[in-house]
Amino acid sequence: xxxxxxxxxxxxxxxxxxxxxxxxxxxxxxVFYAIFVTLAAFAIGPEAAALRPNAVAIxxxxxxxxxxxxxxxxxxxxxxDGTLKVLASEQSSLLPYVIGKTAAVFLVSAAPLxxxxxxxxxxxxxxxxxVWSMTPAIAVGAxxxxxxxxxxxxxxxxxxxxxxxxxxxxxxxxxxVLIFGVGASRLVLAGEGVWTADFQLLxxxxxxxxxxxxxxxxxxxxxxxx
Amino acid sequence: xxxxxxWYRRPVADFDTCPHLTCRDLGCDRGxxxxxxxxxxxxxxxxxxxxxxxxGAGKSSLLAVLGGRAAPTAGEVDWTQDGAPLARTPxxxxxxxxxxxxVKPQLSVDQxxxxxxxxxxxxxxxCAAVLDQVGLKRRRAQKAASxxxxxxxRLALARVLLAGRPIWLLDEPxxxxxxxxxxxxxxxxxxxxxxxxxxxxxxxxxxxLQGEELTLG
Numbered sequence: 001x002x003x004x005x006x007x008x009x010x011x012x013x014x015x016x017x018x019x020x021x022x023x024x025x026x027x028x029x030x031v032f033y034a035i036f037v038t039l040a041a042f043a044i045g046p047e048a049a050a051l052r053p054n055a056v057a058i059x060x061x062x063x064x065x066x067x068x069x070x071x072x073x074x075x076x077x078x079x080x081d082g083t084l085k086v087l088a089s090e091q092s093s094l095l096p097y098v099i100g101k102t103a104a105v106f107l108v109s110a111a112p113l114x115x116x117x118x119x120x121x122x123x124x125x126x127x128x129x130x131v132w133s134m135t136p137a138i139a140v141g142a143x144x145x146x147x148x149x150x151x152x153x154x155x156x157x158x159x160x161x162x163x164x165x166x167x168x169x170x171x172x173x174x175x176x177v178l179i180f181g182v183g184a185s186r187l188v189l190a191g192e193g194v195w196t197a198d199f200q201l202l203x204x205x206x207x208x209x210x211x212x213x214x215x216x217x218x219x220x221x222x223x224x225x226x
Numbered sequence: 227x228x229x230x231x232x233w234y235r236r237p238v239a240d241f242d243t244c245p246h247l248t249c250r251d252l253g254c255d256r257g258x259x260x261x262x263x264x265x266x267x268x269x270x271x272x273x274x275x276x277x278x279x280x281x282g283a284g285k286s287s288l289l290a291v292l293g294g295r296a297a298p299t300a301g302e303v304d305w306t307q308d309g310a311p312l313a314r315t316p317x318x319x320x321x322x323x324x325x326x327x328x329v330k331p332q333l334s335v336d337q338x339x340x341x342x343x344x345x346x347x348x349x350x351x352x353c354a355a356v357l358d359q360v361g362l363k364r365r366r367a368q369k370a371a372s373x374x375x376x377x378x379x380r381l382a383l384a385r386v387l388l389a390g391r392p393i394w395l396l397d398e399p400x401x402x403x404x405x406x407x408x409x410x411x412x413x414x415x416x417x418x419x420x421x422x423x424x425x426x427x428x429x430x431x432x433x434x435l436q437g438e439e440l441t442l443g
Contacts, residue, residue, distance in 0.1 A: 010345050
């Protein structure tokens, strides 16, 4: 188990170093998210009565696109520079690597986005009391969206030259997360609290993706490396 | 042979238990095109095999089969340990040098090795020692993007040394390196063989070392 954790941890630390120290890749998803949300608020107009009902849908769509944008190429660099070939030969399993990559995308791309969400919601005149209660659903949903992008990105890498095929593949996998995430957030806005049926279904769908997506990604990568 | 992989196994860096590799009538494809046919060889601990051949002859494809990344289309790859067959490719005893080098251009030489140090459970002193061995000690803080192609190859060789594993599968270890780099690669392989390790090397440039040779195509 120590070797498993060391492998996942090394992958997380390396990807975080590349994102934070070399190139500032962590900013891309956040900038995309901020631009999307701001443009949507401008497009809807200044009236709180028009902004508030659209807040949840806009925030979730922005999160979905931003995270797909950030995670679509998560294996490409390792595939192109030969790292994946070395790991596939030298390591008995790529599962720790895939888990480390997922954790890195969550830390680098999703965490800033989650922290920025209260500010984004305030643009849509959402009451301050609801802003923080919505954060758990966004955080859990962000993990689900990354897991969907993980599976799609692995297929994309396996299909060399697949281009932006990953974004199309990730969309249907993200649907349950989007539906239950939006539902849970709407219930928070309606004063129903955080722990609602929709939140539980959101957590269940993320749990399912958490079990299925990493194994699926490992299989896809192995097939792509043959 | 390409046995089922366990979900995870810890790396084993034990030169006293270097597995024995035997290939019989091996064949493999690349992109559906047959590239290697009827290859047989024996690689005991301490042995080396240099594979030559024109571009596209199947050298890298053969290494992919030996490394367990691809399945052979014909023949058998047998790994044995003290006469007993191993159920799977001994991934945790392999050190692989890929043609692309597995070097991150955005990271410094030190940061590149840091990832592999954690993976192999190596020490900081070992990192410094292997960089010294390949002549990159003074380049530690330099970004890999600013290294020459030959220096990046040396960095890739440093990673193989850091792994401390008994079986080396090297794809073009001397690509882009100068005469001194070729001599260094030969010295490193010879020292590895002297420790009881084994090596399969796909190359266009014959290295000065004792061992078998195979020409494809």
